[in-house]
């Protein structure tokens with residue numbers, strides 16, 4: 001599935017006056033859909049083509065299986081955000097939620113409309129937002145059945161050691177069985193101890209920290225991009241729980257709780273401390289620790305992963321409210 005239709009011409013090569021149609025924009029939400037790295041890349045290309053010089057697309061690396069890791073930036077303002085989705089394979093619904101938000105934001109920017117209750121032009125003029133909608137393309141392709149057979153065999157051999165975890169729907173890791181959100185240099189050794197205590201000491205569908213921090217090309221690419229972009233704030237999108245995690249360890253970041261409370265108010269999600277067992281080596285943990293700026297993990301939706309696509313409509317609305325509030329700050 002893609003968002004914009006392939007036949008949709010951009011304004012520079014179209015004589016039509018009406019707004020272009022798209023899969024989601026102004027359309028009924030689908031009850032059933034899936035998502036793949038191919039869908040993601042195609043949507044990025046179409047958005048980049050449709051909105052021309054208002055977006056900057058950049059390949060920041062490649063996954064273990066060679067899928068491009070693409071970042072897309074919009075806006076011209078001084079406040080810099082970096083927003084990521086789908087670190088975890090079976091939380092793939094966050095990727096199309098982010099892609100649709102990008103599209104909604106750009107369409108609304110053109111038409112004078114709003115997203116998440118905020119005029120899109122305010123967001124685009126006051127902030128610059130870099131999105132990495134699909135951090136774990138191989139894992140998402142595994143869960144959704146579009147990964148080539150060699151990759152499936154690699155993951156399947158790992159999953160055989162974990163018969164209690166459904167395969168592939170319980171898979172969160174990258175294709176080498178490394179949990180990408182346990183890869184960052186923020187008390188990584190503590191994460192390793194915690195996960196070892198749970199019995200995870202090697203490649204697994206979830207909870208393996210890897211042989212060392214940033215051992216995987218996906219986490220390394222996002223780490224490098226974050227250093228380069230030097231954002232004021234990061235958001236990391238996951239599922240599930242309708243919760244926002246805002247802290248790392250004992251770090252006290254000025255304004256972090258206040259903005260977290262604002263995001264909580266806008267979304268209706270609870271603002272909570274991260275449980276100790278999963279409180280280290282995550283992307284937002286590293287950002288808070290290294291930059292001493294606010295970072296948030298947002299857990300969308302309720303139920304068990306992967307969430308049913310029927311929740312997409314609500315997730316989409318909440319995603320817009322959170323990004324809009326984060327883009328404007330307090």
Ligand SMILES: [Zn+2]
Nearest residue numbers: 088091238239
């Ligand atoms: Zn997650």
